[in-house]
């Protein structure tokens with residue numbers, strides 16, 4: 001039996017392990033953390049969006065310039081196969097109103113538990129608290145709480161993730177190791193990330209407050225959804241959806257002015273009529289809260305943009321502001337807070353089986369590859385599909401070498 005090392009117990013690594021164990025390999029999964037799948041568990045906190053139900057041709061366009069590079073892997077493990085795989089693990093899935101696919105339980109823990117049980121039953125071993133530090137000759141070198149250790153493997157799958165949320169395990173530390181080994185790597189950057197705004201001290205008190213059912217516009221792009229005020233700016237689903245155009249604009253101009261419609265279902269006239277009603281002895285904040293159900297954070301934003309002179313605006317000016325609030329964004333939030341990472345191992349550095357050209361026998365998968373996609377289930381779909389592809393690559397290579 002060939003011994004294969006998977007380094008990284010996230011969705012990509014675990015999927016590679018599953019495929020290789022099924023293909024007859026003795027698999028050990030190494031991870032620097034004390035338990036597997038920490039980012040997957042975090043992804044399940046707000047509802048685990050596994051994949052998307054749209055037809056495959058449209059689905060593939062979500063990977064932009066990298067859709068060709070991912071096409072074969074996703075065709076071999078498409079969204080329907082991912083849903084079937086969940087079913088087999090006892091987790092049925094459903095399609096939400098936006099077309100996104102979720103497990104019935106919404107969270108990741110039942111799925112991960114069932115998956116780890118199945119991997120265990122198929123003979124996959126786990127070596128946790130093992131931080132991969134590179135190669136020592138042909139062997140894999142790890143740092144463990146008990147000291148350094150070296151492991152020989154017939155093949156290796158690296159599935160070390162990107163660099164967001166480093167406290168969950170993936171910290172991008174692999175970049176230096178692989179760059180030294182001659183692997184082409186595009187710089188890791190935040191994707192699906194929050195943005196910085198120069199908030200006043202007053203606004204910072206609303207950190208964590210959601211802006212619900214708003215519409216965000218930038219240029220011709222308009223997105224409905226939710227954003228969240230942070231201490232240093234904005235984050236949340238609607239912001240992530242606009243991230244690519246905002247990133248471009250900030251790279252070009254140094255800043256980007258986002259327009260926020262706080263009440264996108266109402267016309268300016270409707271809003272103006274409501275704010276023109278007599279407010280009696282009520283404070284302006286109380287009045288706006290009642291007349292338009294604006295939250296304290298939304299009123300705080302209006303005050304911020306008018307430098308506290310909201311009361312001086314006419315009903316019409318106020319109505320216009322409520323549905324086109326200009327928020328100046330001056331940079332991205334740190335990669336540590338991003339949902340995912342852009343950049344990574346260039347597709348030119350791997351062959352059709354996800355094997356590194358510079359390091360035969362070493363395969364790569366998941367977010368550490370240079371692709372990016374919006375939220376909507378596209379991230380996990382590509383991680384699982386490339387994990388399966390790398391696993392098949394290893395099985396194929398072992399078969400060829402055994403011949």
Ligand SMILES: Cc1cc2nc3c(=O)[nH]c(=O)nc-3n(C[C@H](O)[C@H](O)[C@H](O)COP(=O)(O)OP(=O)(O)OC[C@H]3O[C@@H](n4cnc5c(N)ncnc54)[C@H](O)[C@@H]3O)c2cc1C
Pocket residue numbers: 007008009010011012013030031032033036037038039040042043044047048049050051130131132133159160161162164165168169170171172173174338339340365366367368376377378379380381383
């Ligand atoms: C808050 C949040 C919500 C998200 N929600 C969704 C969602 O709903 N839908 C979706 O599609 N995607 C979502 N994602 C993204 C998704 O979780 C990731 O794209 C996915 O987990 C990446 O999988 P991966 O296996 O490539 O890497 P990871 O899951 O990051 O796993 C990599 C593993 O490698 C280990 N590792 C790293 N370096 C070393 C080393 N040197 N030695 C040993 N081990 C190492 C890490 O400990 C980690 O366990 C979310 C992400 C976040 C942060």
